[in-house]
Amino acid sequence: MSNSANSGLNIRKLRVEYSSGQPALGEVNLQVPEHGIVTIIGPSGSGKSTLLRAVAGLLPRYEGDLLFNGASVHHKETLIGLVPQNYGLLPWKTVQANIAIAMRITRRSEKSRQERDRLVRHWLKSMGISDLADRYPLSLSGGQQQRVAIARAFAVLPTIMLLDEPFSALDAITREALQQLFLDNWLEHPATTLFVTHDVEEAILLGQRVIVMPADKQDHPAIIENETVFGMKHEDKRSSAAFFEQTKVIRKVMQEKW
Numbered sequence: 605m606s607n608s609a610n611s612g613l614n615i616r617k618l619r620v621e622y623s624s625g626q627p628a629l630g631e632v633n634l635q636v637p638e639h640g641i642v643t644i645i646g647p648s649g650s651g652k653s654t655l656l657r658a659v660a661g662l663l664p665r666y667e668g669d670l671l672f673n674g675a676s677v678h679h680k681e682t683l684i685g686l687v688p689q690n691y692g693l694l695p696w697k698t699v700q701a702n703i704a705i706a707m708r709i710t711r712r713s714e715k716s717r718q719e720r721d722r723l724v725r726h727w728l729k730s731m732g733i734s735d736l737a738d739r740y741p742l743s744l745s746g747g748q749q750q751r752v753a754i755a756r757a758f759a760v761l762p763t764i765m766l767l768d769e770p771f772s773a774l775d776a777i778t779r780e781a782l783q784q785l786f787l788d789n790w791l792e793h794p795a796t797t798l799f800v801t802h803d804v805e806e807a808i809l810l811g812q813r814v815i816v817m818p819a820d821k822q823d824h825p826a827i828i829e830n831e832t833v834f835g836m837k838h839e840d841k842r843s844s845a846a847f848f849e850q851t852k853v854i855r856k857v858m859q860e861k862w
């Protein structure tokens with residue numbers, strides 16, 4: 605049994621309203637194990653990005669508790685890496701400068717410039733984009749910008765990683781390749797991860813637990829355990845009976861909740 609000291613990310617009775625007074629996010633109770641990955645699917649407008657923004661500390665107001673290992677998730681020791689839907693890259697900086705600046709700001713690298721440059725090259729290579737180091741973000745395709753944003757998120761070695769549909773701009777084949785790269789990187793640096801996707805298969809391939817957000821803000825999210833698929837070798841998942849079963853289970857829940 606885990607205790608609060610190593611219980612990971614705990615989201616308790618979280619609710620969000622923007623200034624309009626309309627609920628943006630109905631009540632969410634959720635635990636992401638430390639060094640675990642939870643995926644979230646939900647209809648448009650169900651509050652997935654709002655949930656990530658609350659955890660990232662980007663919302664001035666929310667109801668409920670956000671804890672990491674028993675302390676506030678916004679404690680300065682808990683570094684949170686966010687890959688937002690619009691990638692969040694600085695357009696006036698090159699790809700490598702975008703990553704180096706993030707490392708400097710988060711002070712994950714008190715190292716020499718040479719060491720930082722080595723790490724930047726390492727994370728660019730890990731996402732298959734070494735050749736883009738000197739390019740500017742606006743000269744890149746959406747998919748290339750997504751890879752840069754993910755490389756940057758890993759480079760700061762976050763405690764918690766939040767990804768908002770990071771592979772949405774990719775074709776199916778590239779997407780599958782990047783899912784593998786993402787998992788390889790995550791195994792090297794297993795941040796506690798919340799991963800939003802609109803793709804049911806991706807949710808099952810990447811998450812040890814899958815959250816299905818409801819369309820109705822009065823309803824609660826469904827939480828589906830996915831340890832069997834999560835524990836398989838990535839290349840074996842898609843053709844397994846367990847994956848097929850989970851797809852059926854989650855599609856049924858989606859029919860009920862959406």
Ligand SMILES: Nc1ncnc2c1ncn2[C@@H]1O[C@H](COP(=O)(O)OP(=O)(O)OP(=O)(O)O)[C@@H](O)[C@H]1O
Pocket residue numbers: 622623624627628629646647648649650651652653654655
């Ligand atoms: N800054 C804002 N001010 C007011 N309302 C907002 C704001 N941002 C989001 N909302 C509203 O909050 C609700 C949830 O939005 P959110 O972007 O979190 O949904 P989502 O599930 O991420 O949607 P999508 O899948 O389309 O990205 C929506 O009704 C949206 O209109």
